[in-house]
Amino acid sequence: MKQEPSASLGRENFVSHLYQMLENPDFYGTVSWNQTEQGPSFVIPDASKFQDQVLVHEFNHANFSSFVRQLNKYDFHKVKFRDSQSRVWEFIHPLFTPENRDKPHIIKRKQQITNRKAKNSPPAEQNNMVSRAAETAAKDAVKDAESVYKSQIEDLSMRVSRLESTNMQLFSVMKMQQSQIERLLEHTQVPDIDTDQNLLNARNAGTVPGPVLNSFNAYDPVRLKSAPNHPIPMHAPGPNTVLNAGTNGMPLLMNSNAMSVSPSPKQTAHASTHWVLLAADSPAARDITTKFLNNFNFEVDAVDNGTEVIRKVEAKVYDFIILEHILKSLDGLSAVEVIRQSGIMTPVVFMLDDSPQDDPETYIQRGASAVLYRPFTQSQLHDVLQQIQVIN
Amino acid sequence: MADIQSDVVDWSIFSQILLMDEDENLRDFSKSIVENYFEQAESTFTDMDAALDQQDYDKLMRLGHFLKGSSASLGLVKVQATCEDIQHVDVTYESPHVLLARLREEYIEAHRWLNMFFQK
Numbered sequence: 001m002k003q004e005p006s007a008s009l010g011r012e013n014f015v016s017h018l019y020q021m022l023e024n025p026d027f028y029g030t031v032s033w034n035q036t037e038q039g040p041s042f043v044i045p046d047a048s049k050f051q052d053q054v055l056v057h058e059f060n061h062a063n064f065s066s067f068v069r070q071l072n073k074y075d076f077h078k079v080k081f082r083d084s085q086s087r088v089w090e091f092i093h094p095l096f097t098p099e100n101r102d103k104p105h106i107i108k109r110k111q112q113i114t115n116r117k118a119k120n121s122p123p124a125e126q127n128n129m130v131s132r133a134a135e136t137a138a139k140d141a142v143k144d145a146e147s148v149y150k151s152q153i154e155d156l157s158m159r160v161s162r163l164e165s166t167n168m169q170l171f172s173v174m175k176m177q178q179s180q181i182e183r184l185l186e187h188t189q190v191p192d193i194d195t196d197q198n199l200l201n202a203r204n205a206g207t208v209p210g211p212v213l214n215s216f217n218a219y220d221p222v223r224l225k226s227a228p229n230h231p232i233p234m235h236a237p238g239p240n241t242v243l244n245a246g247t248n249g250m251p252l253l254m255n256s257n258a259m260s261v262s263p264s265p266k267q268t269a270h271a272s273t274h275w276v277l278l279a280a281d282s283p284a285a286r287d288i289t290t291k292f293l294n295n296f297n298f299e300v301d302a303v304d305n306g307t308e309v310i311r312k313v314e315a316k317v318y319d320f321i322i323l324e325h326i327l328k329s330l331d332g333l334s335a336v337e338v339i340r341q342s343g344i345m346t347p348v349v350f351m352l353d354d355s356p357q358d359d360p361e362t363y364i365q366r367g368a369s370a371v372l373y374r375p376f377t378q379s380q381l382h383d384v385l386q387q388i389q390v391i392n
Numbered sequence: 393m394a395d396i397q398s399d400v401v402d403w404s405i406f407s408q409i410l411l412m413d414e415d416e417n418l419r420d421f422s423k424s425i426v427e428n429y430f431e432q433a434e435s436t437f438t439d440m441d442a443a444l445d446q447q448d449y450d451k452l453m454r455l456g457h458f459l460k461g462s463s464a465s466l467g468l469v470k471v472q473a474t475c476e477d478i479q480h481v482d483v484t485y486e487s488p489h490v491l492l493a494r495l496r497e498e499y500i501e502a503h504r505w506l507n508m509f510f511q512k
Contacts, residue, residue, distance in 0.1 A: 280461055281458050281461050282458055282461030282462035282465070283429075283432055283462060284429050284461070284462035284466055285462055287465075288409060288412075288425065288465045288466075289465070353460065353464065374461075374464045377405065378408055
């Protein structure tokens with residue numbers, strides 16, 4: 001065990017510090033006097049805020065449990081709340097009152113009081129008393145420390161899960177932006193890179209860098225913005241080089257005299273084919289919904305997990321997405337949230353089961369365009385698709 | 393021909409699948425859906441038994457959802473409803489064993505009905 005950080009403040013000092021802490025207007029609301037039936041007490045509504053703002057300044061440490069132990073040694077008692085869920089801390093000591101402000105020394109450490117009493121007692125009784133007092137004190141300390149740690153762990157695990165989800169969302173947004181950039185660059189694609197002898201020579205000579213992996217810095221943002229949305233012939237922006245998507249989808253620096261831009265095959269296909277992304281857990285649900293959609297002249301990519309949904313949406317433009325909430329790896333709602341946060345507004349239809357757990361409002365609020373209860377018939381599906389205007 | 397008025401199956405759903413068959417005598421599409429469903433159901437039952445043995449109720453609930461989706465798509469309403477119960481089972485109030493036994497009976501009933509329908 002580490003040495004008690006506040007021990008360095010000196011014994012009677014601790015009580016003076018408590019008074020100072022309660023007089024400091026900066027701490028108002030973080031720690032304050034309270035009037036109870038038993039007399040004045042002081043209240044800490046939020047232990048972690050108290051730890052960061054008060055302990056650090058007034059007691060030179062950030063250890064709330066140590067603070068509670070110290071209070072215990074001075075015979076302060078924690079006021080019990082009727083509501084066991086309450087995370088408010090309240091401490092009371094019969095002599096710790098605003099009136100006794102100038103007499104901090106009258107509050108002594110428990111150990112001293114016990115010892116002084118013990119001197120006048122017979123040896124056997126003395127041992128008993130000391131050990132009993134020590135035992136109660138230890139028990140109290142353990143109890144207090146336990147609840148402090150509990151709330152600290154709760155607080156930390158909440159922070160960790162918040163960070164984790166933020167991290168995951170940022171990661172997906174980044175990946176999606178990257179693929180959008182790649183898609184934009186595809187419009188300037190040169191049909192055959194390998195026959196461009198100038199490039200090969202230049203690359204062999206080391207004057208032109210090869211594929212730049214995963215680097216946004218390799219793009220010129222101005223040129224990127226000016227990239228057309230539709231594949232039309234494009235003038236080379238610089239004297240000799242133009243950004244181009246290589247066969248691996250990564251940008252290459254190209255010599256411009258090989259420029260002859262034509263629509264990429266994918267783009268041509270997209271004009272006549274309407275794609276739908278379908279995500280469902282069970283195979284029959286996928287097969288039948290696929291068949292319905294085929295009957296409406298949609299091509300279908302069917303997957304069974306949420307991560308795949310995000311991956312597919314990054315790679316292809318879909319007319320709409322139809323999915324259920326419970327999927328493998330990542331659930332449907334989270335997948336849709338990630339998609340929406342990266343700015344993709346593809347319509348989303350959620351397939352729900354008619355159960356009380358499924359509140360359609362939740363789905364609409366979290367990015368769905370429509371909901372559809374299972375099992376549904378082909379014409380029910382048709383109606384919903386008409387509603388969201390992806391079908392005539 | 394099986395009685396289409398059975399409470400095993402929701403005819404409005406099941407008939408949709410039949411409509412998708414290009415040849416009404418061969419019934420390629422609907423038969424393959426049903427065959428796949430049987431396979432999925434039987435392997436799911438094995439997994440459910442294992443999950444129950446290990447008292448892995450989370451897994452049991454996921455498997456309930458897994459089978460529910462396919463059962464609902466075929467219009468097998470009773471199996472679907474019990475799958476739903478398994479998906480939301482609270483083991484402090486109801487026995488997963490009882491639910492699973494019920495599910496098995498309803499599945500056998502559905503299996504028999506489907507087989508009769510396709511006259512096997």
